[in-house]
Amino acid sequence: MRATDLSELAAFDAVARHRNFRRAGAERGVTASAISHAVSNLEARVGIRLLNRTTRSVSLTEAGAMLLSQLSPAFGEIGSALDALNQYRDTPFGKVRINAPNSIARFVFGPVMGPLLANNPNLELEIVATDRLVDIVKEGFDAGIRLGESLRDGMTAVKIKPRLRLAVVGSPAYFARYPVPRTPTDLKEHVCIRNIHPSGRAYPWEFSRAGNIIEFEPTGPLSLDDQELMVEAAMSGVALAYVWEDRARSHLANGELVECLASWCAPEDWLYVYYPTRKHISAGLRAVVEALRV
Template sequence: MRATELAELAAFEAVARHRSFRRAGEERGVTASAVSHAVSSLEARVGIRLLNRTTRSVSPTDAGAMLLAQVSPAFGEIGSALDALNQYRDTPFGKVRINAPNSIAPFVFGPVMGRLIAANPKLELEIVATDRLVDIAAEGFDAGIRLGESLREGMTAVRIKPQLRFAVVGSPDYFERHPAPKVPADLKDHVCIRNIYPSGTAYSWEFSRAGKVVAFEPTGPLSLDDHELMVEAAKSGVALAYVWEDRARPHLQSGALVECLAPWCAPEDWLYLYYPARRHLSAGLRAVIEALRA
């Protein structure tokens, strides 16, 4: 098989797997138009349409689905074989793409990125930080980061550091005007920021103490999806914020913010790195996991 034919098959496999020319191009490091041209050349060469294309979606035809089922394992084996060459290198080689929530990515990767790249100079680490829900397999990520070990079927989870904690914070000026809450039920008498995902869905402020778990649903005038904005709003004295303690720590140390309900804000569940169980664990991803567990 000629190199151009193999490249066309690889482009088709990526598009059919991601159902997207753009995502396939990102994975392969080329433009979406280059991937589209490669797939069109393959279809012209075999004389069969392999993909259904609309302005909104891409999906394999029956012939394309059959071809995908046969070539995907082959490309997986090729990838594994190439990765096995890492045993003959001093350090891992290649790209590792990881998705992580924007709100916690700095605490996960900030302490390890420098020494990880220094120890593995041939490793290319790509981190996409977003709080939207991401299907890592569909979007071409090697792994993702999330709270808790509860994952959908077909994923492997590895516990990593750090263990994070939420805190309820407000400005000294706010607490001069409002008595600090003693228990979560007192929050109903306070102005509280609503925490939302990028989709607009709100999530509760959760507390626990002595085995008792309490959820509070804020109804304040502010709804934010960014913890930095929540910290700034709390510093302005307009409301209380429920944020990662590490986000607020510099302002707690400077006195710009004051924490309340500390006995109710127990450490969160552990963070986990997760990846498709069927996917070959590359030497690069293994190096990332080792760094995040250390």
């Protein structure tokens, strides 16, 4: 097989998985037009249309679906063969793409990025931090970071550091106007920031103690999906915020913020790095997992 044939097949494989030329190009390190040209050349050479294209979507034809089903295992074997070469290198080689929630990415990767790259100079680490719920397979990631409660079936999950905890915080100026809440039900008398997902859907503040679980739905005038903004709003004295304790730790230490309801805020479920169970695991991904695991 010619090198150009393999390149065209790889371009088709990327488009078929992503259903998107731009994302396929980003994965392959080329432009979307280059990917489109490669797939068109492949279709012309085999004499069969493999993709249905519109201005808004890309889908597989029946022939394209058959080809993808044969290609995926083959590219997995090629990846395994190339990765086996790592035994002849001092350190893992290649790119590892990881998706992580923006609100926790700094706590997960901040302590390990420096040592990980220093110990693996041939490793290229790409971290995409977003609180949007991402399908790591469709979007071409090697792995993702999530709380255990949100993991899907068909994924291998490895417990990682740190174990996070949410906290309710407010400024001294706020508590000069309002009494400190003693129980979650007291929050009904307070101004509280509504936590929302990037989709705009709000989620409750959750509390538990001695088996008693309480969900509180804030109804305040401020809704935010960014925890940095929540911390800033809390420091300004306009409302209470429900944020990761580590996000507010420095402000709690210097007195800019005060924590309340601490006995009701238990540690969250463990964080996990996860990846498809059937996916070939590269030496680079193994190095990342080992750096993150508990």
